[in-house]
Amino acid sequence: xxxxxxxxxxxxxxxxxxxxxxxxxxxxxxxxxxxxxxxxxxxxxxxxxxxxxxxxxxxxxxxxxxxxxxxxxxxxxxxxxxxxxxxxxxxxxxxxxxxxxxxxxxxxxxxxxxxxxxxxxxxxxxxxxxxxxxxxxxxxxxxxxxxxxxxxxxxxxxxxxxxxx
Numbered sequence: 001x002x003x004x005x006x007x008x009x010x011x012x013x014x015x016x017x018x019x020x021x022x023x024x025x026x027x028x029x030x031x032x033x034x035x036x037x038x039x040x041x042x043x044x045x046x047x048x049x050x051x052x053x054x055x056x057x058x059x060x061x062x063x064x065x066x067x068x069x070x071x072x073x074x075x076x077x078x079x080x081x082x083x084x085x086x087x088x089x090x091x092x093x094x095x096x097x098x099x100x101x102x103x104x105x106x107x108x109x110x111x112x113x114x115x116x117x118x119x120x121x122x123x124x125x126x127x128x129x130x131x132x133x134x135x136x137x138x139x140x141x142x143x144x145x146x147x148x149x150x151x152x153x154x155x156x157x158x159x160x161x162x163x164x165x
Contacts, residue, residue: 007062008051009037011069015055026050 002010012022012033019037020030028047036043052059058071082092098106128136 002065003039004043004048004063005037005039005041007065008033008043011051011055011057011062012037014069025054 012019015022017025019033023030023033026033026047027050032047035041036047048059048062051057052062052071056071057069058067060067061069078095079092082095098109101109
């Protein structure tokens with residue numbers, strides 16, 4: 001029958017760690033891990049709790065050998081969350097990039113979106129037909145083109161006038 005000491009050794013080997021590496025991750029000495037793995041030695045409660053917290057090991061399993069070795073994680077996997085919602089890799093990278101921004105810049109981005117969303121109408125505008133969208137595009141494009149032509153003409157006129165003097 002496995003003892004607590006055997007389960008500590010089993011847990012360490014499960015993670016493919018030497019006694020020194022295991023101890024380093026726990027903030028303990030290699031000697032204390034060696035002691036904890038030797039049958040019949042009492043393992044301090046603080047060591048048991050440290051092992052469980054550091055390696056997500058079930059305390060129940062470590063103490064008495066019942067239940068699964070790995071405790072259920074309370075962690076959140078962003079990648080899995082995005083994929084479960086049919087997110088694509090670009091969306092995931094955008095979210096990750098946003099979260100790497102300094103807090104003050106993230107706050108500015110949030111403020112910007114709050115302002116944009118609060119000033120937008122509560123009900124969406126009725127959808128425009130393709131013809132209406134084309135007409136709007138033509139108006140904007142022709143207005144933009146005439147402004148560019150107008151600016152170019154006045155520059156040319158100003159340039160000639162300056163050259164004539």
